Amino acid sequence: MSLPSFYVNVPRHLVAVDCIIFGFEDGKLKLLIIKRKVDPMEGAWSLVGGFVQEKESTDHAATRVLQQTTGIQDIYMDQLQCYGETDRDTGARVISVAYYALIRISEHDRMLANAHGAHWLALHQIPELIFDHSRMLSDALARLRDKARFHPIGFELLPEKFSLPQLRNLYEEIYQRPLDKRNFRKKILAMDILEKLDEKDKSTSKKGANLYRFDKKKYAALTQHGFVFEI
Known part of the structure; x- marks a missing residue:
């Protein structure tokens, strides 16, 4: 695409998106990364990402990258921040817009993820x-912890049916510290967003x-x- 005359002498940079993709499985908060x-x-561990195409917004680019890697169409995603240090990428001057996403690991396409070398x-x-990318992960975890105080994020990570210990375990993983069982139960039930089922987890x-x-x-x-939601 040719540039208009008033932009000819303006520096041009590459723009990328990087996705910090969280999931919850086997009682652990997990991150999807690729080689x-x-x-x-080449061969080093990386977040999932890619370059923004000519006719894409950064949101659309992040959605495309997420769908191509996980196979999931409807993903909870939020923009984290922009990373623009001049030396952040050793290959070129690349400005990256980072997003964090929450998905149910059970719903993602494992074969598709494996094809992308994702783990x-x-x-x-x-x-x-x-x-x-380690800084991006740290920033995303801080945002996730802040988000958990003001929004009920468990629905994006847990299976449809879950126990209170599983829900508490999720919050313990997010905050990386143990939580008082009785206090957590009291506070989460007081929110009145849970429906008790006539089923039990006997695992x-x-x-x-x-x-x-x-x-x-x-x-x-x-x-x-x-x-x-102070815990």
Whole structure:
């Protein structure tokens, strides 16, 4: 595409999107990362990302990258921030707009992810990442923790039916610290967004734990208006 005359002498830079993709599985908050297939740093661990195409917005580019890697069409995604340090990419001057996404690991296309060389790893297993991707991950975790205080994010990560211990475990993984069982139960039930089911999860004990699911209407209303969930 030719540039108009008034932009001819303006510097041009590459624009990329990088996606910090979180999932929750086996009681662990996990991150989807890939082994980079191109230079610079081919073979190193990287967040999932790509360059913004000529007729794409950054939102559309991030959605495309997420769908191509996971196979999921409707993904919870939010823009994190822009990273524009002049030396952040050793290959060229690249400005990256980062997004974090929350998905149910059980719903993603594992074969598609494998084809892209993608792997789910628990937070304590994350190796050194390329460029400033570790900083992006740290910033995304801070945003996720802040988000969890004001919005009920569990619906995006948990299966449709879950126990209160599973929900508490999710929040413990997000905040990376243990939570008081009774206090958590009291506060989460007081939010009145959970529907108790006539089913139990007996995977951890004979007695079993009651299963719940989110009341979608109340969940949507609370998501829209927000709340303060101090734990």
